[in-house]
Amino acid sequence: MLPALNTPDYLGYAKAAVEEGIKIIETAGNPEPILKYLKSNGVTVIHKCVSLGHALKAQAKGVDCISIDGIEWGICSAGHGGEYDTTSMILLGRCAQELKIPFLASGGFADGKGLAMALILGAQGINMGTRWMCTVEAPIHQNVKEAIVKMDENGTILVLRKFRNTTRLAKNEVTLEVHKIENSKLEPQFQEVAHLMSGARGKGVYETGDINAGVWSVGLAAGLIKSIPTCEELARTIEREAAEALSKANSLYTNRASL
Amino acid sequence: MLPALNTPDYLGYAKAAVEEGIKIIETAGNPEPILKYLKSNGVTVIHKCVSLGHALKAQAKGVDCISIDGIEWGICSAGHGGEYDTTSMILLGRCAQELKIPFLASGGFADGKGLAMALILGAQGINMGTRWMCTVEAPIHQNVKEAIVKMDENGTILVLRKFRNTTRLAKNEVTLEVHKIENSKLEPQFQEVAHLMSGARGKGVYETGDINAGVWSVGLAAGLIKSIPTCEELARTIEREAAEALSKANSLYTNRASL
Numbered sequence: 001m002l003p004a005l006n007t008p009d010y011l012g013y014a015k016a017a018v019e020e021g022i023k024i025i026e027t028a029g030n031p032e033p034i035l036k037y038l039k040s041n042g043v044t045v046i047h048k049c050v051s052l053g054h055a056l057k058a059q060a061k062g063v064d065c066i067s068i069d070g071i072e073w074g075i076c077s078a079g080h081g082g083e084y085d086t087t088s089m090i091l092l093g094r095c096a097q098e099l100k101i102p103f104l105a106s107g108g109f110a111d112g113k114g115l116a117m118a119l120i121l122g123a124q125g126i127n128m129g130t131r132w133m134c135t136v137e138a139p140i141h142q143n144v145k146e147a148i149v150k151m152d153e154n155g156t157i158l159v160l161r162k163f164r165n166t167t168r169l170a171k172n173e174v175t176l177e178v179h180k181i182e183n184s185k186l187e188p189q190f191q192e193v194a195h196l197m198s199g200a201r202g203k204g205v206y207e208t209g210d211i212n213a214g215v216w217s218v219g220l221a222a223g224l225i226k227s228i229p230t231c232e233e234l235a236r237t238i239e240r241e242a243a244e245a246l247s248k249a250n251s252l253y254t255n256r257a258s259l
Numbered sequence: 260m261l262p263a264l265n266t267p268d269y270l271g272y273a274k275a276a277v278e279e280g281i282k283i284i285e286t287a288g289n290p291e292p293i294l295k296y297l298k299s300n301g302v303t304v305i306h307k308c309v310s311l312g313h314a315l316k317a318q319a320k321g322v323d324c325i326s327i328d329g330i331e332w333g334i335c336s337a338g339h340g341g342e343y344d345t346t347s348m349i350l351l352g353r354c355a356q357e358l359k360i361p362f363l364a365s366g367g368f369a370d371g372k373g374l375a376m377a378l379i380l381g382a383q384g385i386n387m388g389t390r391w392m393c394t395v396e397a398p399i400h401q402n403v404k405e406a407i408v409k410m411d412e413n414g415t416i417l418v419l420r421k422f423r424n425t426t427r428l429a430k431n432e433v434t435l436e437v438h439k440i441e442n443s444k445l446e447p448q449f450q451e452v453a454h455l456m457s458g459a460r461g462k463g464v465y466e467t468g469d470i471n472a473g474v475w476s477v478g479l480a481a482g483l484i485k486s487i488p489t490c491e492e493l494a495r496t497i498e499r500e501a502a503e504a505l506s507k508a509n510s511l512y513t514n515r516a517s518l
Contacts, residue, residue: 090412
């Protein structure tokens with residue numbers, strides 16, 4: 001449901017998904033064009049938002065669940081999302097205060113402590129993007145996975161802010177150049193960076209493993225990632241870490257002196 | 260220990276504090292000029308940092324504890340701090356991975372869920388600034404307290420980024436003007452905004468309650484604050500909320516089916 005030069009056939013996509021028996025669909029942008037159709041076919045609709053205002057609007061329109069994205073995320077902001085600069089911690093706290101429907105935590109989550117934290121703040125669970133890139137099964141070049149493991153908390157960069165399309169990307173030769181061009185003049189034109197931002201160039205990163213071939217998405221969570229497990233190992237580890245972190249903090253807390 | 264036009268007599272301050280029996284002191288910037296003196300007089304030194312790199316350096320110098328500040332904070336960045344844009348969630352996760360000494364969570368904390376989250380992520384506790392401003396005892400005008408209660412997650416603004424002195428302030432007539440001037444040219448001079456950023460003007464806000472009189476500090480946590488309790492009520496509420504949040508998440512988690 002995102003603005004596009006050539007609007008895709010969203011309802012056609014929705015019909016194909018329903019016919020294939022898909023029971024949960026995540027929407028973004030304006031869910032209205034397909035929401036009624038999805039709901040009348042028993043599909044659970046999770047709507048992705050980057051601000052509480054958007055989440056409240058989506059709730060009013062009738063989606064079942066919100067996926068709320070803090071500024072930690074690594075996915076293209078698809079519009080004005082990334083302009084809010086609100087962190088996951090604050091957004092989740094606000095969602096717990098204002099939303100009546102369930103919500104998932106997205107942006108910055110990579111381990112069991114993160115899952116435990118999301119549950120503490122009232123989310124029903126976490127969404128992970130970058131973390132799944134660093135798994136054995138992820139269909140991207142091993143160099144990219146290893147580059148993420150090597151990153152620290154300063155491995156990403158926000159670009160395209162001047163075009164109100166803020167995007168968090170891996171800090172590399174190409175994104176540093178985009179950042180430089182964008183900030184070298186008051187009113188840069190997108191044409192000046194379009195050749196650097198090309199999706200085709202970015203795709204080459206994942207295929208060839210040349211991490212400087214183009215732009216590629218990665219979240220702040222990259223700084224926390226130190227291994228490349230299988231998906232099953234990752235899920236089990238996160239579950240175990242979350243249980244341990246909750247249990248440890250709970251026992252620490254209840255055993256101490258009270259005010 | 261922060262750069263200043265006229266360097267204060269830091270060692271003199273430290274001596275006065277020790278003579279008065281102060282047992283815990285928070286430093287910022289470079290703690291070296293007074294660290295040896297403080298340690299040899301039995302003072303516990305908490306060092307305030309905005310990046311893991313600074314925290315590791317302070318640890319090597321011998322401080323006892325780190326107070327780590329995410330981008331959610333509302334205090335002047337005092338140098339290059341605010342340029343990192345790293346959120347509390349990621350910074351705390353990284354501190355848990357790298358630091359050998361204890362650390363406190365600062366920036367974005369205002370309630371018991373935040374305390375619980377900080378404990379989950381490995382911190383020993385939280386630091387709060389903005390939250391204490393909204394207490395009965397805080398020596399600032401009631402209008403300011405009520406303005407914070409009315410704020411949502413978008414009530415703050417980052418200014419002075421172009422001067423590498425990024426500061427989070429309340430979004431008001433003055434800070435919007437600073438933001439506009441700063442972004443209206445490629446290389447603005449600080450003189451162009453100095454009259455707006457004046458501390459004397461800002462001080463007037465707290466005294467007169469005119470929230471547009473000047474610039475004033477407030478963290479992203481403002482969006483979470485909905486009451487003006489006494490300090491004792493606040494501390495008790497946070498303690499109770501944290502225990503409840505930990506206990507609830509812990510029981511939720513351990514009762515569910517396992518992978």
